[in-house]
Amino acid sequence: ATVEEGFECRILLREQGACGEGTYLIEDGDTSIAMTISDCEGVPDAYEGATPAVEGSVTFDVLDAGDTPGNFTGKPLATRIAGTIDVADATGVVLGGAFDVTYEVIAGDAEESACALDR
Numbered sequence: 015a016t017v018e019e020g021f022e023c024r025i026l027l028r029e030q031g032a033c034g035e036g037t038y039l040i041e042d043g044d045t046s047i048a049m050t051i052s053d054c055e056g057v058p059d060a061y062e063g064a065t066p067a068v069e070g071s072v073t074f075d076v077l078d079a080g081d082t083p084g085n086f087t088g089k090p091l092a093t094r095i096a097g098t099i100d101v102a103d104a105t106g107v108v109l110g111g112a113f114d115v116t117y118e119v120i121a122g123d124a125e126e127s128a129c130a131l132d133r
Contacts (some may be wrong), residue, residue: 017067018094023053023057024050025050025054026048026050027048027049027072027099027109028050029072030047031046032045032072035074035077036073038071038072039070039071040067040068040069040070040098040101045072046066046067047066047067047070047072047099047101048064048065048097049065049066049101049103051063065105067102067103067109068104070099070100070101070108070110072097072099072100072101073097073099074095074096074097074112075096075097075098076094076095077092077094077095078093078095078096079092079093080092080093088120090119091118091120091121092116093118094116094117095113095114095115096112096113096114096115096128097113098110098112098113
């Protein structure tokens with residue numbers, strides 16, 4: 015793993031197939047999570063890179079893009095997601111823990127729903 019000064023551990027989770035609060039199981043085939051791990055101290059280079067989760071779950075306790083009416087097409091839309099994740103890939107790499115992220119995305123349509131966004 016790279017431990018040079020200036021590098022930061024980065025874990026990117028790209029989730030598809032989940033819309034709304036609740037628990038989504040990877041095993042059901044409707045939800046998928048791609049994990050990308052890079053520059054994490056203590057993580058061997060062999061485990062860094064992109065890999066799909068093959069088992070586990072993600073729970074969204076909060077999935078909120080606000081309730082302000084109007085058309086947000088092409089405009090920043092404040093979004094918050096929070097919950098827990100517990101997933102593993104086919105090689106046995108396990109990621110787990112709580113997350114709480116607030117960010118702004120450029121809305122792709124007029125829906126005031128986090129489910130309409132590419133997260």
